[in-house]
Amino acid sequence: MTGQLIELGAIILALGLLGAVSVRFSISPIPLYLLAGLAFGSGGILPLTTSEEFVSLGAEVGVILLLFTLGLEYTPDELVATLRTSAPVGLADLALNAAPGAIAAILLGWGPVAAVALAGVTCVTSSGITAKVIGDLGWLGNRETPAVLSVLVFEDLAMAAYLPILTALLAGAGLLGGTLTLLIAAGTISVILFVALRHGTIVERFVASPSQEVLLLKVLGLTVLVAGLAQQLQVSAAVGAFLVGIAVSGPLAHDARQLIAPLRDLFAAVFFVFFGLHTDPTELPPVVGIAALLAVAGILTKSATGWLAARRAGVAATGRLRAGTALVPRGEFNIVIAGLAVTAGGDSRLGPLAAAYVLILAVAGPLLARAAEPFAHAVRMRRSTAGS
Amino acid sequence: MDVERTALPGIGLQHVFTTAxxxxxxxxxxxxxxxxxxxxxxxxxxxxxxxxxxxxxEANALAELLGSARIVERLTELHRQVEGLVSSQIPIAAGSPYDGRTLGDAQIRTRTGASIVAVVRDGNVVASPRPDFGFQARDIVVVVGTAEGTAAAGDVLATG
Structure with missing residues (x-):
C-alpha cells in the first residue's frame, strides 16, 4: 500500500513538473504526458509495479471526463445548427482524413478492424489544442474561425456515431451480433439525444444545486453512471458521457465545467500515462517511419479541409491557410481511439503508431499554425515581385 | 449600419460591422x-x-464611455463654449454631512447659484437627479455654475 502511494505521488508530481514545462513554452502537455507514460511503462526506464490498478481505472474515468467536458462545450441547438450548415465540409473532412489511416492499415495487412480504428486515429483534430492555438495567436475574431470551429463540432458529433461502431467491431461481433449491437447503440444514442434536446431541463433540474459540493457529486455520479450503462449496452462509455455533457447546458454547464475541469485535468493526465504505460517504447522505432508518412499526409489532408471550409465561408487565401494549419494538431481523442482498440485486443502495433503520430502532430501542428501568416506573406511578396 | 452576427460554437457570439x-x-x-x-x-x-x-x-465601463457617460464629456464641451460657466465634479466623501441625505436637503441652487446636473454612481450616470435623490459616499456630483458658485457648492457638500 505504501509503495502504491509513493508511486502515485511520484507519477502525479512528475506530470505536474512536465505541465510546468508545457506552460513555460506554451505548448500542449499531451506529448509530454505520453513520453512520461512511455518512460514509466513496460520496457521503459522507470517501470511501475504497484499502482497499475489505480492508473487503469483512473484512465477510464479520464476518457469519460474528457468526453463529458467536450459535450458541455456545445448546446444541443449549436449541434443541430452545425449539422445543417456544415455537413458538406464536415463529410469532406471525414473522407479526406480517415482515408490515409484506413489505406495504411490495409497496406500493412492489419485487417479491416484495424483499418477502421486507424482511420479514426488519423481523422480527428484535437479540439483542445486547436482552441488553444486560435486563442494564443489571436485568431478568434478572424473570419475563418467560425468555419474551423464548425469542423471541430462536426467531428465531435461524428465521433458519437463512430465510437459505438468501433466498439462493436472490436468486440468481434459477427454480422448478426454486430448489427444487433449497432441497433442497440443507435437506440440508446437516440434516447439520450432526445432527452437532451427536448427535455434538457429535466436533467438540469435534477442536477442543479446551490451547493457546489452537491453539484459536483451529482454531475460526476450521473456522468460515470450513464457512461457505465452505455458501456454495458456496448455503446462505449465515452459516448454516454459525451451525450450527458450535451444534455447539460446553460448556466449549469458553466458551473459544471468549472467544477469538473480540475478533475478532468487530473484523470486525463492519468489516461495519457496509462496509454504510454501500455505502449512498449521498444516498439516505437519500427513504426516511426509509417507515423511520419501518416503525419505528412495528415498535414496535407487537414490543410485541404481548412482551405475548403474557409473558401466556403468566403475567406481569402491567407485565412484559408490559417484554417488549414489550425486543424492540423491531433491529440487526446486520437489516443482515446487507439486506446480503445488496443485494450480490446486490436493489433498491438496500433498503440505505438498512434503514440508516434500524435507526438509528431501535437508538436508540429501549433508550429505550422505560427508559420502560416509569415508563409502567406512571403508567397504574396514573391508573387508581387514576380509580377512586376 | 449592418452588424454581422456569427455564432462561435463552444464560445459564444461574434458581432462585427464596418464603420463609415x-x-x-x-x-x-x-x-x-x-x-x-x-x-x-x-x-x-x-x-x-x-x-x-x-x-x-471593463466591458461595461467601455460601453459607458461610448454611451451614456458622454454626458460628462458634453458638459466639458459646454464649459469650454460658454465664457464664465464652470462645471465641476465634486465627490461625496465618506464623512460628508450629505452622505445618506437627499439632494433637496443641500439646497445647492438656493445657497450657491450653481446647479447639480448629474450624479455619477459606480460608473453609471444619473442625469438631472430629482430633489428626492439620496446621496451616498463615493457619488460624484456634477455641478454647473460660475467659478464662485461651483466652489461654494463644493464647500457645502463637504462641510454642510
Missing part, C-alpha cells in the same frame, strides 16, 4: 460574460489584427 470610414470592428461575447474587442486589418477584412480581452466590468 471603412474600418471593420467588432466584439465577441463569451458565454461567461467576458468580451473581446476586435479590430480588423485595414486591407484584409478576414484578419483580426487586435484582440483586447475585457472582463465583465
Amino acid at each position: 470610414k471603412g474600418r471593420r470592428i467588432g466584439a465577441i461575447s463569451h458565454r461567461d460574460g467576458r468580451r473581446d474587442l476586435l479590430v480588423y486589418d485595414r486591407v484584409d477584412p478576414d484578419t483580426c489584427v487586435l484582440t483586447v480581452p475585457l472582463t465583465v466590468e
Whole structure:
C-alpha cells in the first residue's frame, strides 16, 4: 500500500513538473504526458509495479471526463445548427482524413478492424489544442474561425456515431451480433439525444444545486453512471458521457465545467500515462517511419479541409491557410481511439503508431499554425515581385 | 449600419460591422460574460489584427464611455463654449454631512447659484437627479455654475 502511494505521488508530481514545462513554452502537455507514460511503462526506464490498478481505472474515468467536458462545450441547438450548415465540409473532412489511416492499415495487412480504428486515429483534430492555438495567436475574431470551429463540432458529433461502431467491431461481433449491437447503440444514442434536446431541463433540474459540493457529486455520479450503462449496452462509455455533457447546458454547464475541469485535468493526465504505460517504447522505432508518412499526409489532408471550409465561408487565401494549419494538431481523442482498440485486443502495433503520430502532430501542428501568416506573406511578396 | 452576427460554437457570439470610414470592428461575447474587442486589418477584412480581452466590468465601463457617460464629456464641451460657466465634479466623501441625505436637503441652487446636473454612481450616470435623490459616499456630483458658485457648492457638500 505504501509503495502504491509513493508511486502515485511520484507519477502525479512528475506530470505536474512536465505541465510546468508545457506552460513555460506554451505548448500542449499531451506529448509530454505520453513520453512520461512511455518512460514509466513496460520496457521503459522507470517501470511501475504497484499502482497499475489505480492508473487503469483512473484512465477510464479520464476518457469519460474528457468526453463529458467536450459535450458541455456545445448546446444541443449549436449541434443541430452545425449539422445543417456544415455537413458538406464536415463529410469532406471525414473522407479526406480517415482515408490515409484506413489505406495504411490495409497496406500493412492489419485487417479491416484495424483499418477502421486507424482511420479514426488519423481523422480527428484535437479540439483542445486547436482552441488553444486560435486563442494564443489571436485568431478568434478572424473570419475563418467560425468555419474551423464548425469542423471541430462536426467531428465531435461524428465521433458519437463512430465510437459505438468501433466498439462493436472490436468486440468481434459477427454480422448478426454486430448489427444487433449497432441497433442497440443507435437506440440508446437516440434516447439520450432526445432527452437532451427536448427535455434538457429535466436533467438540469435534477442536477442543479446551490451547493457546489452537491453539484459536483451529482454531475460526476450521473456522468460515470450513464457512461457505465452505455458501456454495458456496448455503446462505449465515452459516448454516454459525451451525450450527458450535451444534455447539460446553460448556466449549469458553466458551473459544471468549472467544477469538473480540475478533475478532468487530473484523470486525463492519468489516461495519457496509462496509454504510454501500455505502449512498449521498444516498439516505437519500427513504426516511426509509417507515423511520419501518416503525419505528412495528415498535414496535407487537414490543410485541404481548412482551405475548403474557409473558401466556403468566403475567406481569402491567407485565412484559408490559417484554417488549414489550425486543424492540423491531433491529440487526446486520437489516443482515446487507439486506446480503445488496443485494450480490446486490436493489433498491438496500433498503440505505438498512434503514440508516434500524435507526438509528431501535437508538436508540429501549433508550429505550422505560427508559420502560416509569415508563409502567406512571403508567397504574396514573391508573387508581387514576380509580377512586376 | 449592418452588424454581422456569427455564432462561435463552444464560445459564444461574434458581432462585427464596418464603420463609415471603412474600418471593420467588432466584439465577441463569451458565454461567461467576458468580451473581446476586435479590430480588423485595414486591407484584409478576414484578419483580426487586435484582440483586447475585457472582463465583465471593463466591458461595461467601455460601453459607458461610448454611451451614456458622454454626458460628462458634453458638459466639458459646454464649459469650454460658454465664457464664465464652470462645471465641476465634486465627490461625496465618506464623512460628508450629505452622505445618506437627499439632494433637496443641500439646497445647492438656493445657497450657491450653481446647479447639480448629474450624479455619477459606480460608473453609471444619473442625469438631472430629482430633489428626492439620496446621496451616498463615493457619488460624484456634477455641478454647473460660475467659478464662485461651483466652489461654494463644493464647500457645502463637504462641510454642510
